[in-house]
Amino acid sequence: MKLDMFSEIQDPRPWSPDHEHTRITEALEQARLADELGYGCWWQVEHHGAEEHSLSSAPELFLAALSQQTRRIRLGHAAVLAPTAINHPIRIAERAAMLDHLSNGRVEMGLTRSTAPEWRLFGIDPAGVRDQVADTFRQVPRMWAGDTTVTGGVPVLPAPYQRPHPPLWQAASTPASFEEAGRRGVGVLGTTLWEPLDRVRRLVELYRTAAADCREPVGAFVNDQVAFFTFVHCAETDEQAMRDGAAAAAAWYTARALVFFEAAEAFVENMAREQALVDAPDGGGLAGAFLRAESAAYGGPNRAQLAIGRILQGETVPDDELFEALSEQDSLIVGSPETCRKKLRAYADLGIDRLMCFQQVGALPHESVLRSMRLIGDLIPEFDSEPAVTPAVTPLG
Template structure:
């Protein structure tokens, strides 16, 4: 299992003068340390209008800066918001290829649909986002590998493109690995059928459900005979909150419980989770009822029908209902379902091993979360880095 870093450039209040500059400088320092410590890839998120939840609205610039102060760590965009009102496929292809040259061929590129608040911010019709994302997955690898590119107007809303050389071409041959960020059984299946790697999260998923999602993806990617890119990238990545300290008690004193609770409440608020949950349930029911069975995702969802809600799901419901829940309770629920990795090196080693045993290829460690002090974040990166050789290969 490769151990990576996942970064949001989070900037929780209270804000002091120069807080944004400080956060970006901290991210660069963390990236240097991750490069030296042997992490496999630095993954940078893209969000807009996220306030303290994320300053990473121009991740391609952050990754370009990191490319110039590191030498070996790979650079992952996790993930480009793919509907073309966010990022036209031509611009995505150009920027990623340019970064590939600047970094000496270290780019990994993910795509995703985004969610309700960002669609609204950019005036995107949510009925069109799936077609636009599919178009981006189809177009970008062709732009990289075809000498001249053409595209016939389709349901994605992108007009005809005729005989254009999209440049530069990537340094990596034939092109950087492709990924899809996924949060539902349907999107795990989509990633597999496209022949791209899948990037999920365990922040609100138990290890047991993560294992089933991995099985769903593995079945879909095994059946992929016509990948969107020039090759199949059959890797599974999951991100989770990771905080390692000298002892379990020190990890708690560093504010791990408060950070996990802060992240949970801010994420549910920013992503307008109540609306997103309703839309997801409508899609799930459509797959369950589909006359053709709804594919692998439909079978997955039907198998879950009748299951009692997990303690984590019940807690999400309470948070969405506006209930104030103590930080320690949020942390304990997440810990009980192994949704995060917090503690001493020995504790973190044991929890990392559980992910490796599931068949996770890339574990993306979110070290910089909430109000955890920067020195504690650097210590966590270093201590987890010392464990990397145990999981290599």
């Protein structure tokens, strides 16, 4: 299992006059350190209008800067917002290919649908989003291969530096999206932050089954890797990790993310889609079977799910209570190097290929983030014996 870094460039209040510049330059320093320590990939999100939650509104520019300030670490979009009004497929293909040249072939590219607040910001009809993302997954690899039938005879330049093209990924948060990523033959980018490890294991199995059956990937090859991100904070002792503010950071992120993504409304919509899969005459595919098995095996929500439900209803859950509930289901990696080693091993045993360590979270001080990165960096050789290099990929057929 490779240990990667995941960055949103979070910017919690209270704000100093130069808070944005400070956060961005700190993120650059963190990325340079990640490169020195041997982390596998730096994954940068894309969000718009996110205020405290994320300053990462132009990840392609941030990653371009990293391409000139780092040597080995791979550079990942996690993920490009693929609705056409936000990022047209031609611009996605052009920017990623240029970044691939600037970085000498270190790009990993994920795509995602985005969420309601960003659709609203860009004037997007949610009803067309899924089809637009599907079209982008089909079109971008063809553009990279020089196929001009999707662009009216006009070539999209440059072609990527990697041959046949950078690995493709899809951000996923539901069983249906994990199945969808596998059937497309692209890697899956998930989160363990609010998921118990047993559910993560079953999501990995669901994805693996779908990817194994993929005979016509959207790209030139099947990228069957699984990546998950979760909150990681390491200190000299478990007690020091808490004194650094780990509980408050995890609770702050949970509350801010649920509000920014308008998770209450999204939860209701997703429940309706999942019920339709459960009730589908054809069985609803792998996701339908997953959901029926889950319903039969588990009698009710766990402590973390109950706490998140209270937040969705507008209740304030104390930091320590929420942190303990999340820790109880092993969805956080916080503590001393020995504690973090054990928790990392549990993730590796699930068959995860890349763990995206989310370390700059909330109000954690920059120096504490750097220290955590170094302590986790010391563990990298135990989990990844291979250096971070451009993967060798071969077209199918």
